[in-house]
Every structure is written in C-alpha cells, then in structure tokens.
Amino acid sequence: MRDQRTETHRDNELSPPDHDAGLIPADHESRCNTWMTVNTLHRPTHRDALVHLESAFERGDMVTVFGRCTVDYDGRATSELGPGDRLVVLKPDGSILVHTDEKRTPVNWQPPGCTHSAGVRDGRLRVRSTRSSPDERLDVFFERVEQCSAYAVNDRSDLELVGSEEDLRQHILSDPSILEAGFEPLETERQSDAGALDIFGEDAEGVPVVVELKRRRVGPSAASQLRRYVDAVRREFGDNEPVRGVLVAPSVTDRATDLLDREGLEFVALDPETGEPPVEDEERGNEQETKGERADDE
Amino acid sequence: MRDQRTETHRDNELSPPDHDAGLIPADHESRCNTWMTVNTLHRPTHRDALVHLESAFERGDMVTVFGRCTVDYDGRATSELGPGDRLVVLKPDGSILVHTDEKRTPVNWQPPGCTHSAGVRDGRLRVRSTRSSPDERLDVFFERVEQCSAYAVNDRSDLELVGSEEDLRQHILSDPSILEAGFEPLETERQSDAGALDIFGEDAEGVPVVVELKRRRVGPSAASQLRRYVDAVRREFGDNEPVRGVLVAPSVTDRATDLLDREGLEFVALDPETGEPPVEDEERGNEQETKGERADDE
DNA sequence: CACTGTATATCGTAT
DNA sequence: ATACGATGTACAGTG
Structure with a gap:
C-alpha cells in the first residue's frame, strides 16, 4: 500500500509538555529502535500537539488524538456534538474518524480526499x-488532549475475501x-436499458433468462431490481418473446416471494461460499422446493 | 524476544482509580484531570500487552493496539489479510475495528455485541x-506491538443532525x-402490503397520493420502491380508484425519470435541509420545471 | 429473533 | 465528474 520511511529525526516535535503527568521520555523512545514507527505525546499543550500534528501530516503518518472535544460538521448534512471524550483518527489519505466508545460507525467522519x-x-x-465537491467541513475542538500519537504505517497486503456475489457468479x-x-x-x-445484468443466458428451451445474484437473503428491493431488468429485456425483445427472470440468493423473505410470484419471476436458493443449496432450517418460514421443478405458473 | 522496557508508565494503573468503567459523574468532572484517562504501553512484550488488554476489557475501557499483524475473519464471509501495520480499536460495547492508513471503512471489523x-x-x-448469531470470529495476530493504549471514555452527548429524510418530512x-x-x-x-408509506394523503381533488421521500438524489431503486407502494395501495383500493405516486428528493437521475414516466409516477424537487426547491444548476442535465405545474402526461 | 428501509452511508466500476 | 449497484454494509424501528 505505502512506502516506509527512512527518516528518524523528529526531535523538534518531541518537546516535552508542560505538565508532568504521564510524561513520555521521547528521546529515549526514539533511540529504542532505528525505525521510528510511533510517536506519542501525553497530555501535551495545544501548541505541542499542533506541532506534532502538522509534522505528522507532513510525513503522511496516521494520527490518533484522544481527549475531551466537541464536533461540528457541515456538508451533505449538518451536525453538532457536545463535549465528550473521543478518539479521533486522521489518515494520510484525507479521511478522518471521530469514535466514541460505542458503535462500529464513527459518530462523525469524513471520507478520503x-x-x-x-x-x-x-x-x-x-x-x-475540509473538501470541495461536495463542499464539506468537519471541525473537532479539543479543550484537552490526553494523548496524541503519530504512526508510520507500512502495509502492502490486500484483503482476500471469499463469499461475495462475484464468487456466487463464478460458481454458476x-x-x-x-x-x-x-x-x-x-x-x-x-447491458440493458435498466443497467447491467449479472448473468444473461438461455434455458434448455432456448428461452432468454435474466439472472440477478445476491450474496445474502433478499427482500423486496432485489425482486424489484430483477423486474426492472426483465422489463428492459422484454422491451428490447418485443412482446412476443418470453423472457424469464431468476433471482439467486441463499434465501428470500415472504414479502419478496409474494412480489416475485405476482411478477412471474423465479427464485433459486444458492449459497455464495459453496455454490450449493444452503442447508435448510425446516423451522424457518421460507421453505422452497430446491429439488422440484420451477413453478411454471406463468 | 525483544523484552526491552517491560514496565512502562503503568504506575498509575497499579493504583486503581476505581472509576467504574468510564461512567464518571458530571459533578466530579473537576477531579477528572487527576484521574488516569489514558494508559499506554510502548513496545510491550506480548505478555505485558496481554495483561494490559485484559484489565482494560475488565474496566470497560476503549483500547487501541498498533503494530505489525495479520487478520483472519470467518463469519458471514471469510477473509484473510497478510502482514502489515494497522491500528486496531476495541470498544467496550464489543465492536472492533482494524484500520489501515487508507479508507474510511475498516479493512476488517466486528459490530457491537x-x-x-x-x-x-x-x-x-x-x-x-467473537459472537454467535451470526457465528463470527475475528482474529488479529500481532507479531509486534508498537503501542497499546487504554482510554477511559466519558461521553454523554448525543449527536444532533439536520438534513435527514425525517427533516424533509417535517417540512412537508x-x-x-x-x-x-x-x-x-x-x-x-x-401500513400497506408493501410496507410503510412515508406520507399518505390526498390531492386537491381528493385523489389518494403516496409520497416517498429521499434526502438525496434518487435513482431507479427509489422509483421502484414508490411503485411497490402505489401498487399495494391500488390493490387495496381496487382498480376503479385512481392513486397517485410522488417521489420527493432534491434531484433525480435520467434513468429514474424515464422509469417514473413509464410508471405514471411523479417527481417533486425539494431540499431536505431547507424544505424548498433546490437551487438549479442550469448546466446539469436534470432540468425540471420547478414552478410549472406537474407534467400530466399520464 | 426476522423484516424493512435509511445513511453525511462508503466503495468500486463504468461511462 | 455522475450513475449505478454491492457491501461481511451498520443501524434504527417495528412486529
């Protein structure tokens, strides 16, 4: 992902804070290892934190700031957040996260750029x-900084993930x-007038089939999406030509089943990881005959 | 291996402040300065980091760990992430985030619980x-820990946000x-067979109107959603009764406009923050006559 | 629990 | 840049 750094001298921003509570002997720390990967100030003055932050931005470090703060956001929406302790993460790609002690989603944020x-x-x-297009601004005001760290990140690995819709497609x-x-x-x-079809094919009779894939249990919106695609292909082929639509997912809700039935669309249960029919919970209310023929109630 | 500096700044932790897991009474706020709100280990041994982590979990602290690691996930999907430097955040509500130096979204995570x-x-x-239902496991393996911090978080404030779909509804x-x-x-x-309608009402002629609200520019899926609702109400009211469907959003894409036209549905441009017609970029390809009557090409 | 829909969604890809 | 759809979406509200 990114290159590693080669510079270790950072003594200028390591000026010790004024209070002595939780002091980190910075110079000692920097000598501990040739490659300085973390640089931390404890309870710094605002001024020291400022210098620390600016040099971290300069270097392209990832930064965390923890302390008591308020947050102000104005952009696609507008928000205010009163005082509290939060962990703020600033990334060199321009993203920022404000995290409280709850939720996976930050209470405030800004995407990369x-x-x-x-x-x-x-x-x-x-x-x-800040950014333009859209015009947005996120301000975090710290009344007190408990800790401020700069991290030199070296990460080349890419995530490998199994079980996506793409995997389901490969199985089919x-x-x-x-x-x-x-x-x-x-x-x-x-391509169709309504967008790209996941898979377009023919059945044993040579009838065109539009296949829409989902990696997880589907609701009404997936049924509507399939309908838009089938409608587009029918407009393309003319009213005389039959066109089938098949929704493929591990399972389907009742309301989606009703919708599919009304629209004359079909459902096939497949697991995206295995490419096989998922194990049926007989208890669950969504029994579908996985081995029977498709219902030809069209 | 490298066990330099096993005891780092733990002195305050050894005299427990007994601050019952971040729930600090507001009237003791002034004393908060003397309490230890952050507890940090630099380049700890695995064993020291372990102890630090476990006591932080015990106290209900928020935790960050930065270092070289690999990540293993198995649950709704499966993923692997090779070695790299990442910032891991553990929250007392059970969520965990693994952040690289890029993206707003963590490369791996686990939601609360x-x-x-x-x-x-x-x-x-x-x-x-780990969690059950769904059965999921996230493992982060650190070959080296650069820094490990525990934060006592005190946060009572709630986010106030303006510009949501709910605000648009209030305007109307x-x-x-x-x-x-x-x-x-x-x-x-x-309630309808297809779900809950944002607003249901009547026009000047007494004709039923289904209104679907969106806080931002809408595409085909919003048009389909409105159609599902209108269809449901029409089934309810019978074929003789006319039912109108109106999509309200700041703007609409061309393909969605086509879809709305084909379905005999309407669009009204409103900004969710102001409740007024948004300022028109004449350059943009989505000109709609904001002051003219609605197109009655039905 | 499941179902449904919103989101400052974010993100990737194609146009 | 916009459009469109996938996401291990997360999250809230409801039944």
Whole structure:
C-alpha cells in the first residue's frame, strides 16, 4: 500500500509538555529502535500537539488524538456534538474518524480526499478536515488532549475475501446446472436499458433468462431490481418473446416471494461460499422446493 | 524476544482509580484531570500487552493496539489479510475495528455485541472477537506491538443532525403546499402490503397520493420502491380508484425519470435541509420545471 | 429473533 | 465528474 520511511529525526516535535503527568521520555523512545514507527505525546499543550500534528501530516503518518472535544460538521448534512471524550483518527489519505466508545460507525467522519489542518482557537485545539465537491467541513475542538500519537504505517497486503456475489457468479459460470438443468450462460454484465445484468443466458428451451445474484437473503428491493431488468429485456425483445427472470440468493423473505410470484419471476436458493443449496432450517418460514421443478405458473 | 522496557508508565494503573468503567459523574468532572484517562504501553512484550488488554476489557475501557499483524475473519464471509501495520480499536460495547492508513471503512471489523479476548499463541499476540448469531470470529495476530493504549471514555452527548429524510418530512407536514397546492397529508408511516408509506394523503381533488421521500438524489431503486407502494395501495383500493405516486428528493437521475414516466409516477424537487426547491444548476442535465405545474402526461 | 428501509452511508466500476 | 449497484454494509424501528 505505502512506502516506509527512512527518516528518524523528529526531535523538534518531541518537546516535552508542560505538565508532568504521564510524561513520555521521547528521546529515549526514539533511540529504542532505528525505525521510528510511533510517536506519542501525553497530555501535551495545544501548541505541542499542533506541532506534532502538522509534522505528522507532513510525513503522511496516521494520527490518533484522544481527549475531551466537541464536533461540528457541515456538508451533505449538518451536525453538532457536545463535549465528550473521543478518539479521533486522521489518515494520510484525507479521511478522518471521530469514535466514541460505542458503535462500529464513527459518530462523525469524513471520507478520503479531505485536507487536514490544525490550529489553536480560543484556547482550544482545532482539528479541521475540509473538501470541495461536495463542499464539506468537519471541525473537532479539543479543550484537552490526553494523548496524541503519530504512526508510520507500512502495509502492502490486500484483503482476500471469499463469499461475495462475484464468487456466487463464478460458481454458476463454472457449473451452470446448479442454477437449473440445461441453463446456458451467454453473457455477464450484459447491458440493458435498466443497467447491467449479472448473468444473461438461455434455458434448455432456448428461452432468454435474466439472472440477478445476491450474496445474502433478499427482500423486496432485489425482486424489484430483477423486474426492472426483465422489463428492459422484454422491451428490447418485443412482446412476443418470453423472457424469464431468476433471482439467486441463499434465501428470500415472504414479502419478496409474494412480489416475485405476482411478477412471474423465479427464485433459486444458492449459497455464495459453496455454490450449493444452503442447508435448510425446516423451522424457518421460507421453505422452497430446491429439488422440484420451477413453478411454471406463468 | 525483544523484552526491552517491560514496565512502562503503568504506575498509575497499579493504583486503581476505581472509576467504574468510564461512567464518571458530571459533578466530579473537576477531579477528572487527576484521574488516569489514558494508559499506554510502548513496545510491550506480548505478555505485558496481554495483561494490559485484559484489565482494560475488565474496566470497560476503549483500547487501541498498533503494530505489525495479520487478520483472519470467518463469519458471514471469510477473509484473510497478510502482514502489515494497522491500528486496531476495541470498544467496550464489543465492536472492533482494524484500520489501515487508507479508507474510511475498516479493512476488517466486528459490530457491537462481540466478546473480546486476548492471548499469546505461537509467539504472537492474538486479539480475538467473537459472537454467535451470526457465528463470527475475528482474529488479529500481532507479531509486534508498537503501542497499546487504554482510554477511559466519558461521553454523554448525543449527536444532533439536520438534513435527514425525517427533516424533509417535517417540512412537508408543516407546509404541505410545498409539495403541491392543495395537498393534504392524512397519515405518516401508513401500513400497506408493501410496507410503510412515508406520507399518505390526498390531492386537491381528493385523489389518494403516496409520497416517498429521499434526502438525496434518487435513482431507479427509489422509483421502484414508490411503485411497490402505489401498487399495494391500488390493490387495496381496487382498480376503479385512481392513486397517485410522488417521489420527493432534491434531484433525480435520467434513468429514474424515464422509469417514473413509464410508471405514471411523479417527481417533486425539494431540499431536505431547507424544505424548498433546490437551487438549479442550469448546466446539469436534470432540468425540471420547478414552478410549472406537474407534467400530466399520464 | 426476522423484516424493512435509511445513511453525511462508503466503495468500486463504468461511462 | 455522475450513475449505478454491492457491501461481511451498520443501524434504527417495528412486529
């Protein structure tokens, strides 16, 4: 992902804070290892934190700031957050996260592409992140900084993930019969007036089939999406030509089943990881005949 | 291996402040300065980090761990992440985030409700977060810990946010004419076979109107959603009764406009923050006559 | 629990 | 840049 650094001298921003509570002997720390990967100030003055932040931005470090703060956001929406202790994470790609002690989702944030800056205003440390298009601004005002760390990140690895919709597609393409005997895929991402079709193919009778894939249990919106695609293909092919629509997912809700039935669309249960029919919980209310023929109530 | 500096700044932790897991009374706020709110180890041994983590979990602290690690996830999907430097955040509500130096979204995570644990396995520090239903496990293996911090978080403030779909609804309910002259809201969240309708009302002629609200520019899926609702109400009212469907959003894409037209549905442009027609970029390809009557090409 | 829909969604890809 | 759909979406509200 990123390159590692080669510079270790950072003594300028390691000026010790004024209070002595929780002091880190910075110079000692920097000598501990040749590659300085973390640089931390405990209870710094706003001024020291400011210098620390700015040099971290300069270096392209990832930064965390913990302390008592308020947050102000104005952009796609507008929000205010009163005083509290939060962990703020600033990334060199321009993203910023404000985390409380709850939830996976930050209470405030900004996606990559923003510009970070810091300053002292009215006796508070202001950490600001802005961007244009859309015009947005996120301000964090610290009345007190408990800790401020800069991290030199070295990360080349990419995440490998199994069980996506793409995996489900590969399962079907490598063995089309798991969808239905005689199914023949003709095209993936085939364009239509309504957008790209996941899989377009023909059944054993040569009837066109639109296949929409979902990696997890589907509701009404997936049924509607399939309908839009089938409608588009029908407009393309004319009213005389039959076109089938098949929704493929591990399971389906009752309301979606009703919708599919009304629209004359079909459902096939497949697990995205295995490419096989998922194990049925007989208790659950969604029994579908996985081995029976498809209902031809059209 | 490298066990330099095993005891780092733990002095305050050894005299427990007994601050019952971050729930600090407001009237003791002044004393908060003397309490230890952050507890940090630099380059700890795995064993020291382990002890630090476990007592932080015990206290209900928020925790960050930075170092070189690999990540293993198995649950709704499966993923692997090779070695790299990451910032791991563990929250007392059971959520965990693994952040690289890029993206707003963590590279791996677990939502609230998980159980955190830590241990040393094969010379690596293992931080594990698990839950059942769904059965999921996230393992972070640190080959080296650069820094490990525990934060006592005190946060009572709630986020106040303006510009949501709910705000748009309030705008329309307090002045229904911004939707259309003579519009009368009758019910919000009215139930139908297809789900709850944002606003259900009547126009000046007494014709039923289904209103679907969106806080931002809408595409085909919003049009389909409105169609599902209108269909349900039409089934309810019978074929003789006319039912109108109106999509309200700041703007709409071309494909969604086509879809709405084909379905005989309507669009009204309103900004969720102001409740007024948004300022038009004449350059943009989505000109709609904001002051003209609605197109009655049905 | 499951179901449904919103989100400052974020993110990737194609146009 | 916008459009469109996937996401291990997360999250809230309801039944």
